[in-house]
Amino acid sequence: MTTDRSALEPVPAAAIQPSRLLADELSHFLLVYKFGLAEIGTKITILSEELAHRGRGNPIEHVSTRLKSVDSLTAKARRIGCPATLDAIRDRIRDIAGVRIVCSFASDVYTVADMLTRQQDVTLLQTKDYIAAPKPNGYRSLHLIVEIPVFLSDRVVAVPVEVQLRTVAMDFWASLEHKIHYKFEEDVPAALRDELTEAATDAARLDERMERLHAKIHGPRR
Secondary structure, eight states: OOEEOSOSSSSOOOBOOGGGGGSHHHHHHHHHHHHHHHHHHHHHHHHHHHHHTTTSOOSEEEEEEEEOOHHHHHHHHHHTTOOSBHHHHHHHOOOSEEEEEEESSHHHHHHHHHHHHTSTTOEEEEEEETTTSOOTTOOOOEEEEEEEEEEOSSOEEEEEEEEEEEEHHHHHHHHHHHHHHHHTTTOOOHHHHHHHHHHHHHHHHHHHHHHHHHHHHHOSOO
16 A cells, blocks of 8 residues: 555545535545544654653643634635645645644754654755744744554545644743734734834743753753
8 A cells, every 4th residue: 555645635626616615525525634643643642642651741731733724724725825626725734734843942842843753754955943933023932743544444645734833832822912913803912012022032942941940950851
């Protein structure tokens, strides 16, 4: 059985009208991404339980997953000018399936990312390190696009999944920043944007301070 990267759904990827993207074809198309989330979720659960049994504390605080709905997927396709075909959506939208891993410390982010991407059936396609190089608004997180095989009844399909790894402080800031932007419908006053950026810097300093304190008490993370 060979891995098929050319098709992520059993429905022929023929051109379809935008209005039909809300029909059964796209729902069926999304099903394999749901399976991809289940596969990578199992891997993360295994890592988390194994690390917890090592006796030095589990670096993974919590995990959440999300699968774009038909509405959000079609809205993104329109926003980025993506043609309304399954082939184009498959090729251009890589965050249809996403998982967020929240870790204790920044060093844990890289440790867990390395453990995950070193697995033989996980292929790393892209890395965006917003911890080493934060976004202008102060956003920090490590973003990976990985590809994971999903075993269907008649073939193996390679499914891309976006993995976001961040600390508790980074996640706290990003969650509240998102709510503020939602309240102002993206038109956040300049003074408030500046305060948000300063708050992100404060959160990063807190991360560094807490990691130093942990190292003093328990020694370096392994």
